[in-house]
Amino acid sequence: MDANGRAKKSAALVAVGSVGWTVNDYSILVTNSRLEGEMLRLKVIAIHKGVRVDLGDGIFLYQNPPTMVPDGPILREDPESALKQIVYETVLLRARS
């Protein structure tokens, strides 16, 4: 996939816009999303059991992000689910560090 293809994937996730959700005691809010070159750039806030997770400046950058999620034996295009999954995983990683 070339830079244009990667940028299209990032753009598909930017189109999800600001979104908030709760998963496994984490409340996560994407307050801003935009393209930065071919990358997806998000501003993220996360709360775990009433305590704000230290995410540094809260800027999450994704190079060549996924837009598909497993759905049983097949894969389906679902930018919002993919966005929530990759952000949640990043929050978990930051929370452990």
Next chain:
Amino acid sequence: MTTLTVYPDAGSGSTTCDGYMAASEHQIWANMLADSGNSSDDNDSSGVFCTTKTDQDDFWTLYRSGFTFDTSSISGGATIDSATLSLYGTAKLNELGSTPLHVASFNPSLNNDIVNADFAQLGSTTFGNIAYAAYSTSAYNDITLNASGEAAINKGGITRLGVRLGWDLDGGSFGGSWDAEKETGYSGYYADQTGTTNDPKLVVVYGEGGIAPHIHHLKMAGGL
């Protein structure tokens, strides 16, 4: 601190890639380690990351894998706070005994194509590892890179990482219990599981560099 997550490109010929390299020959362990490699693939959606197999009376295959990541968005003056390689596991075997999966340096001939000769282009210094028991076959395995691994993050360029068995990294005599037609190793998803939330990824937490202000003379009005 900003958090950058990068995924390799699927296939070959783009900017980055991932895939395996293997030596598949009937030979003793020492020769297997020194082999130049005779097969590779960077189009597998899932498969072996690193493994060794035996045949009737010797070793038959040794697999290693390589991953390249576009970290060119990190400026040269940035400070790396942490780096984590995450591999989504699908299977593991320890029929020959258990040995960790190690991350090491990788110096392929190209950043966007895996070739047979890249088998011999992995370093012998560990950048981090995950134990057999800890390796998940249904989730991401997060391997925190040590200082050597952090130093391998290519600010402004392409970061290249390899994966090999602990016995392979050690480079000495075989550390397992040899048995005929058995296997020890790790498998998972490559980036050719195209654009999915199971792709290999590298997460780098970094701060942009800058010149800290120095106060040479401070005069306070009214005293002191």
